Each structure stands twice: as C-alpha cells, then as structure tokens.
Amino acid sequence: MGLNALTAHELKRLFNDGRAEPRDVLRDIYGRIEKAEGRLGSFTYKRDPDKIFSEASDYGRGSMLSGIPCAIKDNICRKGEPATCASKILDTFKPPYSATCVKKLEDAGALIFGRLNMDEFAFGSSCETSCYGPTRNPWDTTRSPGGSSGGSAASVAADETIIALGSDTGGSIRQPAAFTGVVGMKPTYGRVSRFGLIAFASSLDQIGPITKDVRDCALTLKAISGHDEMDSTSVDKPVPDYTQYLEKDLSGLRAGIPKEYFVSGVDREVEKAVRSSIEIFKELGAEISEVSLPHTRYAVSTYYIIAPAEASSNLARFDGVQYGFRSEDCDNLQQMYVSTRSKGFGEEAKRRIMLGTYVLSSGYYDAYYLRASKVRTKIRNDFKDAFEKCDFLITPTSPTTAFRLGEKSGDPLSMYLADIFTIPANLAGIPAISIPCGFSEAGLPIGMQLMSDAFREDIILKAAYAFEQATDFHKRRCPDITN
C-alpha cells in the first residue's frame, strides 16, 4: 500500500516526523492514477507532475493541509486551468481567477493537482452525462460512482487523491460518497463561498469535501469555510476548528429518525444497514426518537422546478460570444446562439434548460416557481420543527446502492428519484454528511446521511466521527481494479 492510500491527518503526522514528504505522496498518487485511470476515468485534467513535484518541495510543514494533494471537481475554477463542467460548450474555457475555496485550500498548503469528472454542469446522479464519458465506480466498474461529483468520489475511494472537493445541489456530494464508500459533506448554504463555482442552481449549490474519513472532512471543511466579500450569500459567522468536536461519546445528543425516509422503494439492504447503524448510535449514548418531516414527499418535485429555473438562467451566458465553444455554422446572431447551444450542450443540459425556461414563462410562473418557493418554505419549516426535538437526523443517503451504468440514463425520472433523500437538505439550506455504514451482499458500499440544523456542522461531524470510530466500514478498500 502506498502513501496515496493514507488520509490527510495520517500523512501530516508522517511529514512532521520526517518519515515522508509531499513529493513521495504525489509520486504514489500519480503512479496510482496511471494504473487506475484507464478503468475509472475520474480525472478531466492533471497538472504536469514535474511542475507539481517541484512545487511540493516547499511544503510539508506548517498548517494542517500543508503538502496534502487535493483534486477538485471540474466546475470549480482554478486560475489558468481549464474549467469545463464536463461540457463541450466550455471546452476551451480557462478562467483568469481562482475560486475562493481554491485559494483557501492553497493558503492552507494543499497541493491542487487535478480536476475531476462530473455530470455535465452537475446535471445528473450518475456521472454519465459528462462530455468526456462516464466515470466508473471503483467497487464495481460496471457501475456508476453516483453523481454529479462522481469523479471526486471515485478518485478518493480509489486512492487517486487524498482529498477532493465536490459540489452539491441536490445530493451531488453525498450520493456519490455513499456509492463509493467515502465521506462527503454538503455544508450549510452560505458556509463556503461559491465564488468561482460555475453555478448550476445558485440558491442550492454548495461546495464541500469528499474524504476518506471524518477527520479529513473536518479539516477540509475548516479550510474552505468562511465569509467571502465576493459572495453575498456567504455568511459572516466564525469558523470553528471542527476537529475539536471529534469525540467518541454521544451522550446527551438526540437523534431523530424521520419516518418519511424509511418507506417502500428503499432497498432492503440499505434500510437494514441504516437501521443497524441506529443501534450503534444508541450504544454510543445518543437518544433515538422518531420524527416527521411531512413535506418530504414534495421535495423532488419542488427541486425539479427551482433548480432548472435557476439553471436555465445561469446557463444563458454560454452563448458563444465571449468564451468557450462557438459554432461557426451561422450567419447571424440568432443562428449563432441556436447552433452554439444546440451543439455545445448535452441532452440532459438541454432538458433542464427547457424545463427551467418553461416554469419561469409568463403565465406559468405562479403555478410552478412561486408555488415551489412556498413548498420550499414548508420543507424548511419541517426541519426547523424537527430540530427542536432532536440535534441531528439519521437517514439513508440514497435509496439504493450504486446502479449499473446505463441502467437509469434512459429514464430521467428514475434518475431524479435517486436524490430523493438528499434534496431536502439543499432546499432547507442545512448541512448534511454521508458516511459509510455497511456493504451490500454484492460488496457495494452503503451510505448513511446525518443532517443537522444550519451551521451545526459540529454536531454531525461529532456523530459521524463517533460512529466511524465504532465501526470499520471506512477502512475497507475497494478491490484491485488495475488488472
């Protein structure tokens, strides 16, 4: 096993003791990528190893992520690097700026060396809508790693990076984390600056870490969080050192089990794994009670109005005028728009743009967007009520384990339902984490989701850490996929 299989906090100890150097880790990572990428397809871009190796020699001591290799989802801008969102329309785009979270990670010493595959513009739950082709699940390469941050989750699970950043609009960090057996967190809306994240749905998007364990998640979250003058939706609240909450005893914490998340349609093995996890929480000292989030069943339909509406407007700028792909097959401005967008966007992107345009159209706005906004408030209030009775909620992350590539790609509705348990947290703006909680008989990872009230990442990190210490699901490595 190489250094690439370790966590950030384990590597840090080795660096401090002088037993390893960042360039050794990078060497192992690039070696692993060379072997695994042919099967996985996690990356859309990797920096020149020689350059990053020489950069790495300056790191290794100092702050917590110093010298830790990190890869980012292809919708997060890093100055001078392509940022394509896995879309042909942004094929040639290189932003002249870095996202705030990228700057913060680099300030913390992280070595950002590559960019990760995703569903085009984060539209999808399988990583299959990428213009570069799908990423495969390292636990079973006939299966999807989930999406849209499929590349981020697969690369962490397959030890192609130490930590990764993803983005989560309706579950895009948590569902792939669950499918690949890693830790993924969507922070509170406003916790992490969105400046430099190519927007999908501005009121739902949030950047978050995907890591091998909870401690790395806490470390990464601390590094990227905080108010940013460049993002008016980022909240000016102090960022705690999340690692200080990582304890093994959960006495006094109240866990709620929302009954609406244990319904028919949930895979039997998934439900079983989550139910036995609840028992472990009980043993750890948490008080368990059932709660109700009555508007949960409207979440998916609400989401599929608000998210495409915002997306249709956010993606309007990709018109071939200033940057990215421009179709030459045109004689006037109108034709340039139509041809560029017809050729530049994939099917799912077009579907969402049309959906969004429709729900915002004059005469339909009240029936769709306005009503969805009102339901969103009700969903938010459900959580508010629940968090008066408990400190955090336990649910499955996804109703199923990883599905086969191609299994749902022809059926958008069944694909949309893959996010049924993750969407509510985005609509409510609350933090949620997915951690490994078991394996199916076929050997596929099962994820469990913990949610807490806004800006209470400390609670779910604490609960997740205690659970992780009491179990060893996170230690299991995916099978050898190099031969």
Place this chain on the structure above:
Amino acid sequence: MNKMPYRIDIGLEVHLQLRTETKVFCSCPVKFGALPNTQTCPVCLGFPGSLPVLNEKALEYAVKVALALNCTIENKIKFDRKNYYYADLPKNFQISQFDMPIGREGRIDIVMPEGRKKIRIKRVHLEEDAGKLIHKGAYSLIDYNRAGTPLLEIVSEPDMASPQEAYEYLLILKSILAYLDVSDCNMEEGSLRCDANISLRPEGCDSLGTKNEIKNMNTFKGVKSALEYEVTRQSVALKEGSKIVQMTRLWDADKRITTAMRSKEESHDYRYFPEPDLVPFTIAGTFVERVRESLPELPEIRRMRFIKDFGLSTYEAELLSRERRTADFFEETQGLCRSPKAVANWIMGDISRILNERHMELSETKLAAVNLSDMIKLIENGTISSKIAKSLIEEMMESGEAPGEIISKKGLTQISDESALEGIIDRVIKENQKSVTDYKNGKKNALGYMVGQVMKATAGKANPKLVNELLHSKLS
C-alpha cells in the same frame, strides 16, 4: 394640436446612469471614454463562477432619487433577473428589480400655462446597464465598459396629456436629478435615456387606449416631436376606424417619423425571478433618514425662496433655480454684492446669451462670482458704464480676470472729471451747430445726438449722466 376628439395619455420611462465611482455589482471604475473593454472584470463580463455584490453607493443614490421624487421607500431590497438574449448583455440576463422597486408612488409637479399639474411616479428601481455594440458592416464589436454601470429606471404613470406636458416633465425631472448630483444627466451621451408610452382614447372614455412604446429619442425635443408624430398617426388611424396595434416603435430623428420595431407577440418574455445570488435584505430606517438629510434644497423650494428672499419675479426665479450650478452662482454673486436684481439680469441677459452662442455651460467658463459681483459694484458706483460692462463680461468669462484688472489694462475707467470732458464737449458743440440750433428750437432729441458724439469721441468712457448735464448747462 387643434381640437381633437381624443384624449392623450403619455407615460415616460427614464433611465438614468448613476455616477458612482464603481459599477453596481463589481469594483470596476465607472469611467466614460476609456479604451473599449478596459473597465471590465469577470463579474461585469458575466464569467462563469463570478457573483454580483451590491455597491452601497448605488443604493444610496437610488434612495436619494426616490426620496427627491417623493416616493415611498421599500425597506426590503430585493433584486430579480430579467432574462433575454442580446449580445451586449454578458450574462444574457439583467439584474433588475421586478416586484419590489426601491421607490414607488412618488410625484413631481410640472408648471403649465393653465397651472400646476401633478405627475405621479409609479416606480424607481435599480438595475445594471448593458454593454455597447458597435456595428461595422458585416460584423459587430462589443464594448463592455458600460456593462454593470448602475442604472436607475424612473417610470411615470400615464399622467401627461400632451407632448408638451411630457417635455415639461422631462425638464423638471432633469432639473431635480441634476440637483441631486448623482448623474451627468446627459441625454446625448446616454447617461439619461427616455422611452415613451402613448395611447389615445375617445374623449369621455374611462379606460386607457392601446399603447405604443416609442424608443430611440436622443433629445427632449426629440421625445416631444416623436410624441407629436404619434398623436397625429394614431388619431388619423382612429379616425379612419383602424385599430391601434400594441407595439414598440422607433423614432427616426432624420426622417422625423416612427417605424414599427416589434409587435406585442414578438416582445420578450423576460421570465423574471428573484436573483438568487443577492440575498434580499432590509435597509435600516437610519440609512434612509441619513440619505434624506443629505438631500439638497430642491429646485421648487429654491424657486420659492428666490421669490421671497430676493424679490425676483416667478419667471426669473424659475429660470435661475432650474439648474443647480446657475442657482448656486446666482446666490454666491448676490451674497457678495447684495444686488439680486442686477445679478439676475446679468445671468439671464448677457451671460446666457454668450453661453448660448458658444454652446457652453456656465461652469465651463472662467467667470467667477466675485468678479461678476465686483463688476456690478463698479457700475453702481459709476466707475464704468453698463456699456463698458457689456464688453467686460465676455472677457471675464474667457480669461477669468477681475474686472478691475481689465479696466486698468485697457484704460476703460469712466471719465467723470468735468475738466477732462469740457474740451471735448466744446468741440462737439462747435462741430454740430445744426443740432445746437435744433435743440434751441425745441428739438429735445438733438441733445441725445450730441451726447452720442461725446461718447464716441471718448470711446464710450465718458460718464453719460455727466455729459448730459454739462451739455444741458452749456446750451441753455
């Protein structure tokens, strides 16, 4: 417009560029005339991943305008996206305000020969300007320097009943806006733009007729002409029994006609929805109060004060108060010489004539209030004649020199010394015996002729009053 069987309803939409130092959602400078695309950044270019952040100064200016137009201020500030595709619009949506404008239900008064009339202001809202397209034959160039400049939209109710009322409204509105010092208010340069909505309805009909929107006017006079053209066009159509079709029309200033641009069916569906990148927020009452306290004295109040304090006529007060710089100049000058009437006469007379001839603003000349005041004092104490003063004023505006300096340089001091004048007067009498005879025979205006001769001989420097007296005593 002669008797017409139709009533006219006109509403105006005015767009005002705010002269903030930086753009409304990024920190690029608002600068006119810079090289194309040099005043831009990822935010105003709408690059992916960039986010807008509201410029507080733009909000302050917007509140200032809304207050000056007597609007109610919305205490919650919310922005919306107006979605449409155009090459000068970097994001293909404009950040604007839809259902919660900063100000609403305001009013201003216009003065018509038949009296004062209230024009209601429907809304005042803040938005971002687009870039500029420069068309070059087969292709077009885009300059994004203007993109993101704060823009205020001021929408009136359809309360104007004639093109002349619309014209007066624009004059008064501009006067108020210029007082606030938040914009250049220059229509030709595009910092103030105006679109008009006009409809006709039969006399006695309670509901508005079908409106047409008129765009592309570049001057206030152009707005008036375009509206006059529309009144004729629409009334002819109605008389012929045709239906007015709702559409947007373009004013052609050369041909002096409007032409159809797009019909209602072809108009955009803007798909407004709340801008998710700017969280709605509440403005503190103290903020609004602070802005209210910073409002300058507005032209209407100032006009009334000019009448009351300086004894000016309504007409004089109106002319002098309309522009803030003129009014300030008037007050400063009169404060120094305490002769309000004389100052008013000079500003409204020779000074404005010279400005008109040269197409200049008062502020573009070098005329200083202290110099005008000194000149008026010199006239009053008899050092110079009004005639000399008329020749001085032009030079003072050009060079900025004090009147005293010009007078001594050119030897223009009035001759008020009897002994200096006596020889000239004697010579004029000797050379104009016919006039002397005429005068003695009762032709009183013969004296005037001889005064003129003396003035001519002294190059205008003789004190005319003294010349009159001397001639009179010598001939009687």
